[in-house]
Amino acid sequence: MRNSMICIVSGLLLQLVYPVWWWLMLVPFVVCFFMEKSAFSSFKIGVLSGFMLWFGESAILAFTGAEIIMERVSNMIGFPNDWLMLIVASLLMSVVSGISAVTGFYLKEAINGNKSIRVEA
């Protein structure tokens, strides 16, 4: 939970400073690299923080004036419902975030594993 919050808050701050989509991959990758203890919880953190951040911001915008553009874009890509489009996009991006988080965790594990072998030798 704590790491999810770290991902959400740092992701949000970074988006405000320099808004690019790939913070969604980088932030959980780094957080799980340094702070997570299992692959499954890393994935959960990635998915949860990614969804909260992405869908949360989308929903705020959708309720504060983005309804016309949502409708046009969902028509453009052939989605039957604009909210469904936001949910599907947020879910897909949260999976991307989860995969990145797990990769971060396994990378750390691989590096730590190599270190421990060297120590034993």
Add this chain to the structure above:
Amino acid sequence: MKSVRLIVLLVLCCGLFYGLEFKHGQLPQIGNFFSPFSGFLQNGRAGDELPETLNLDGLQETVMVVWDDRHIPHIFAQNNSDLYFAQGYITARDRLWQMDFFTRGAAGRLSEVLGSGLLEYDRRQRRLGLGYGAEQYVNAILADPDSKARTESYRDGVNAFIISLSAKNLPFEYKMLDFKPEQWTVHRSALVLKAMTQSMTAYNREFRMTFAKQLYGEDEMAKLFPQFNYKFEPIIPKGTKWNFKPELPEKPAKNFNFMEITRQIEDEDKSLLGVGSNNWAVSGEKTESGYPILSNDPHLQLGLPSTWYEIQLHAPGVNVYGATLPGVQHVITGFNENVAWGVTNGGSDVLDYYLIELNEDYQYKYNGEWRETKTRLEEIKIRGAETVIDTVLYTHYGPVVYRKGDIANVGDVAMRWTAHDESEEHRAFYLLNRAKNYQDYEAAIKYFDTPGQNIVFADNMNNIAITHSGKLPIRWKEQGRYLSDGSDPAYDWGGWIPREHNPKIVNPMRGYVSSANQIPVDEKYPYYLGSSYAGFTRGARINQLLESMDNITLDDISKMQLDDVDLYARELVSDLLGYLEVESLSEIEAKAVSLLNGWEQNYSAELSEPMIFSRWTSKLLPMLWDEETFRTLRPGFSVTIDLIKNDPETSYFNSKDGEITLASLINDSYHEAVKSLRDDYGDDIEGWKWKNRGTDVRHLARIPALSRMNLPTSGTASTINAQSKSFGPSWRMVVELGPNVKAKTVYPGGQSGNPGSQYYDNMMAKWLAGEQYNVHFLRSLSDIKTGIVGVTELKGAQK
């Protein structure tokens, strides 16, 4: 095993990053486009919120922008420089992407952002020399310090907005198509005017006319494609006397004939043929208020973001309101406290094609000698592919637009076009915006070179006038109607018609002036102007209505703009019905006939009659003018009606053996028309409504979700309310002068170019319903009335 898993995950992450970060084919850059932090969701209505204060580097004094409930800015500046700076900034704020994309299109730079699919389009634009023409225009602007300062102020205003943009608040289409705005320049403002010139003057028929002349000979051409059409009603009334007798060049004794055009010409820009525009002004003698009323509804290809941007510009010496073109300072059609003016396309021929002979050193033969060509390298950058260099040769006429084999097996073809000359339209608009009376109008429009317009005028002193304005070449009769001989100096233009000889009329006895793209003058006018004008219908209908009206009000004129009676149909329908063999008609065919019998020839969206008549004539014309012979160029409606009414036995429509007759063709086409309507809309005639024709207002980048398709419009190309599938009234304005100027306007779309804005297409419903908005024309800042929703203060940036 663990390292394999890690490698797989790392590869997957890289793949996801690549897939989401970069643009693939026509798809946007998915990651950022869908990101709520920087993508399309940022282009919502939040952009409609009006800032109270903006600090802009480049302003000298504070500028106030008053916004009304249609998001129309009323700009109050304290000097000209700030006025045009603010116009540039505010226009860009609402229309930047449109300005950028439109001028890229004009310059032939679309491949740069859209990829190789647009290469041929770009090459064509480069060959036409739009960029070259814009350079000449810039030279004229820069040569005059005042024009230079005004145009650069506008440019700086646009750039002040561009600098303020970040990835997050880029206009929607930049995110969608994944490119960035580039700095605005004076050259790009010039390109906007050149693109308008292209759409209004580059629809030349010379290749097809030349081919037709080969087939039929000169005598037949005069009958089939007459200069003065059936029932023509020129802008300057018939019989007007001209008090000048110019010496005109002689037509060369030797005919320029060549028999090389061997196939159908498809390359000419038929697509640019619009449906025409109207303007008229009635004198105070005919109005209820005693002051003149002016009307203007230019018909262009309809688009979103809308072609026009509505604005009021107020500074010392000017208080003007009307329609502007995004990318160009000044009001193009509008009014101020003293005068009103409006434009329709003049249609006189200012573009000729010359067949030239080139040798292997790229010299061309002229007057018995070889002359050097100049070369201009056009560098066409292509997104995702190598840059293409196109070498365009320039003769003294202008660019060589077609190389041997490009078009219709003709040789190399050069173009002479007034759009390539230096000109000063900006000065004409600057002066018109400030005009106080007829003399000011006359002084202003002499600077208007191209595209030549019929500029209608009215002022508070009860003057009305119309001028067929523009820089018009002096030619011998029918010069430029066919391909010209580029080696013979007799085909050069013989100078320019003096401005005081341009057709015009001031305060005529009949109490009104009008134009609808028809021929401006009758046979008595000494100069030859061209022969490709609109038929008589719209002009005659306007005159017919104005003639019958008195005590005219603003609402009467608004209503008149919606008139959808077609005089072609009025001429023809009873003749056609007379030829039908009623006894051989099926039940549904008979029912359709009974509808046509009671029809008042109005193209109303809710009627089936216009659909039946229109389908019938669209089947009949190719039968009358048999497709094989006339596939290149078919005589128009006017000639066809003339022959049906006055020479029904003509050999054009009747075979010698009597097997094919006008009557048989009319009957056959009627059966075919009804059959095709049943196929398209079923057996219930109620379902054959004219609105099924549908009008499309398409997005500039042809993105369907950002367009409005199949709108149920009334009218056809030959009615005052001129509509077609893609053309229509791009701006409707009526103005009543007087101590308190009153005006109404509407256009199809809205002020904002942002598809996520409530102002993107908010005026479409009223435009469709034929309604107009009362204009808030403010005398001063203290004159703020109802309908104002906000004020933005533009301040010079703190130093």
